[in-house]
Amino acid sequence: MNYRPKVLIVDDRINNLIVLENLLKDFNVDFVRAFSGNEALAKTLNNKFALAIMDVQMPYMDGFETAQFMREDENTETLPIIFVSGFYKDNYLVIRGIGKGPVDFISKPINSKLLLNKAKVFLDLDIKNYELNKLKEKLKEIKQNTNYSGIISSKKKKEKKEDKKFYEAVIITDDEGKITFWNKGAESIFEYPKDLVIGENLSDIF
Numbered sequence: 245m246n247y248r249p250k251v252l253i254v255d256d257r258i259n260n261l262i263v264l265e266n267l268l269k270d271f272n273v274d275f276v277r278a279f280s281g282n283e284a285l286a287k288t289l290n291n292k293f294a295l296a297i298m299d300v301q302m303p304y305m306d307g308f309e310t311a312q313f314m315r316e317d318e319n320t321e322t323l324p325i326i327f328v329s330g331f332y333k334d335n336y337l338v339i340r341g342i343g344k345g346p347v348d349f350i351s352k353p354i355n356s357k358l359l360l361n362k363a364k365v366f367l368d369l370d371i372k373n374y375e376l377n378k379l380k381e382k383l384k385e386i387k388q389n390t391n392y393s394g395i396i397s398s399k400k401k402k403e404k405k406e407d408k409k410f411y412e413a414v415i416i417t418d419d420e421g422k423i424t425f426w427n428k429g430a431e432s433i434f435e436y437p438k439d440l441v442i443g444e445n446l447s448d449i450f
Contacts, residue, residue, distance in 0.1 A: 249273045249294035249370045251363075254284040254310065255328075256302045264297055267356050268363060281305030285313055288320050294370035295363060300329035311347070321345055324366040326359070328352060421445050 251273045253264045261277050268275075276291055278284035281302060296314075300307040307327055314320040324346040348362050416425035422445055426438045 247371065247374050249367050249374075250276055250291055251367075252276050252278060252284060252287055252291070252293045252296040252298075254278045254281070254296065254298040254302070254307065256280060256299070260299060260328075263354070267354070267359055271363065271367060273367065281307070281310035281313075284310050288314065288317070288323075292319070293323055295366045296323055296325045297359075297363070298325060298327055300327050315345060324348070324369075326350060326362055326366075328354065415446070417446050 249272075251268065251271075253261050253275055254277075255261050255264070256279050258279075261279075265275050273294070276287055276293070278287050282305060284296070284298065298307040298310065302310075307329070311325055311327075314323055314325070322345040326348045328350055330352040346366065350359055350362060415423060415427075415430050418424050422443055423441050426436070426441050431437055
């Protein structure tokens, strides 16, 4: 599978972003950095993320405010977010009140094993959703192809049936062009009953 989930990491300090990337380096993911809440929101406009890991304490717009804006956008309203902060008890109630998307928390200093476990849950879920969507697309394609094949097959059968009728139509005329024989095949193809055409000139019928 060539799919690589994207992880948005948000912190105003470059060293903290590097630490996160090193901790999660064994995951087959692409990291997208943002140094502020505004930049994080901008990154979500052109990227679909599997997970956001965001520092709470940032200038101008903190992590909670950024998350609230994300929850107001249909593209990020269910984006899983792991907050990183040194004040767990103070932030617990705030975290619980942030929208309907998955939210988790890890305190500083970061416990690497705990972060890996939390991130793995969300990344595995994203991969499963991706595989499910690809399967749905494949099934839809198969269904469409099957329907198309069915239409073509039905059309060919109809054409074959019409061809068979055509070859079964037998019309015999005398030297003057008057119809002397008109079989069932001719009735079916040309939709004229035998009694109506016998004795008539073929040129008058067609």
